[in-house]
Amino acid sequence: MNTKSHTSNQARFGVFLTAGLLLLALMMGLTLVFGASRIPPGEVLLALFRFDGDNFTHLTVRDIRLPRFTADVIVGASLSIAGAIMQGTTKNPMADSGIMGISSGSTLGVVIILAFFPGAGRFEKMGMSALGAGVVTLLIYVIAFAGKGRITPDRMVLSGMAISTLLSSLTTAIILKNGLMNQMLRYTSGSSANTIWKDLAIAAPLFLAGVATSIAISRSLTVMNLGEDVSRGLGANTMLIRTLSTLIVLVLSAVAVIIIGPVGYIGLMIPYISRYMVGTDYRLVLPICGVYGALFVTVVDFAAKNIHPGMEFPIGLLVTMIGVPFFVYVSRRQEGDQFSG
Numbered sequence: 001m002n003t004k005s006h007t008s009n010q011a012r013f014g015v016f017l018t019a020g021l022l023l024l025a026l027m028m029g030l031t032l033v034f035g036a037s038r039i040p041p042g043e044v045l046l047a048l049f050r051f052d053g054d055n056f057t058h059l060t061v062r063d064i065r066l067p068r069f070t071a072d073v074i075v076g077a078s079l080s081i082a083g084a085i086m087q088g089t090t091k092n093p094m095a096d097s098g099i100m101g102i103s104s105g106s107t108l109g110v111v112i113i114l115a116f117f118p119g120a121g122r123f124e125k126m127g128m129s130a131l132g133a134g135v136v137t138l139l140i141y142v143i144a145f146a147g148k149g150r151i152t153p154d155r156m157v158l159s160g161m162a163i164s165t166l167l168s169s170l171t172t173a174i175i176l177k178n179g180l181m182n183q184m185l186r187y188t189s190g191s192s193a194n195t196i197w198k199d200l201a202i203a204a205p206l207f208l209a210g211v212a213t214s215i216a217i218s219r220s221l222t223v224m225n226l227g228e229d230v231s232r233g234l235g236a237n238t239m240l241i242r243t244l245s246t247l248i249v250l251v252l253s254a255v256a257v258i259i260i261g262p263v264g265y266i267g268l269m270i271p272y273i274s275r276y277m278v279g280t281d282y283r284l285v286l287p288i289c290g291v292y293g294a295l296f297v298t299v300v301d302f303a304a305k306n307i308h309p310g311m312e313f314p315i316g317l318l319v320t321m322i323g324v325p326f327f328v329y330v331s332r333r334q335e336g337d338q339f340s341g
Helices: 003-033 041-049 056-090 102-116 122-145 153-177 181-189 197-216 218-224 228-233 238-260 266-278 282-306 315-333
Strands: none
Touching: 003 041, 003 056, 003 266, 003 282, 041 056, 056 197, 056 218, 056 238, 056 266, 056 282, 102 122, 102 153, 102 181, 102 238, 122 153, 122 197, 122 238, 153 181, 181 315, 197 218, 197 238, 197 282, 218 238, 218 282, 266 282, 266 315, 282 315
C-alpha cells in the first residue's frame, strides 16, 4: 500500500470517525427528546442522572427511548460490520446478510421457535436465529459451488436471493398456519420499538464479542483482499480467517435479527460508502462501518417514529426504499469490474 495514501486515509479516518461520533451523540439527544410526545432536555438529563422510578417521564426516557436508541446502535453497527466482512471475504461488493438470504434464515429460525416452542426464552430464540443463519450460509456455498466453473460474486448473490425467496415463503406459511400474523407483522417489517433492557443484556455481550473479534482480524482481512496465494505467502492462515469471519457474520446477523427483525441493505450500503471514506484497509473500514451503520439506523428510526408522531412507520420499509436504488446503482457500477476491498 502506498505510504502517502495510507497516511491520507488515516487522517480522513480521524475526521470521519470524530464527525460520526458527534452526530451519533446528537441523534441520541434528539431520540430521547422527540417521540410521541416531546420531553424537555432538562427532564431528559434528570431521567438519566437523577432517576425517579415513580416519574412516568423518567420511565419513558430510561425504559423506552434509551433501550430503543441502544438497539438501533447495535443493529446498525452489527449489520454494517457483518456486511463489510462478507464483502471482503467473498470479494463481492453486493454481499449483505439481507440480500444473500442470511437474514431470512435467521427469521425462519425465530418463527419456528415462536410457532413450535412458545415457551422458549430470548437466548433460545437467538440461538435458533444463529442456527438458521448458519444453515443458509452453508446452502449458499453449496449451491454456488454446484455446476461448472468457480464461485463468482453474481452466482453467490443469485444463490442467496433464491434461498431467501424460498425461506420467506416457508416463514409466511408457518406464520399463517400457526396464527402468528399479528405477532410477526411488526417484527418482519423491522422495528426496535418494543426493545427492552433484557433483550439488550443478551445481545450486547455477543455484539461486543463479534466486534472485538472483527477488529482483531481486521489486518488479516486486508491481506486476504490481495488474493489467496499472496495471503498465504505473507503467512496468513486463510482457513482460520474465513472460519472466524463466517462466525462473526452469523453472530452479528443473528443479534440484529433477534432485536429488530430482518432488515436488508444496511450491510450493502454502509461498507460501500465507508471504503470511499477511508480506503480498503479493514483496520479503518470496520470502525467507520460500525459508527456510520449505527448513525444510519438511528436516523432512519428517528424519521420512522416522527413522520407521523404516535404512529410507528417500520424501519425496514424505509431502509428498503433507500436500499433498492442503491443496490441497482452498485450492481450497474460493478458490471465487468473486479472488486478490490
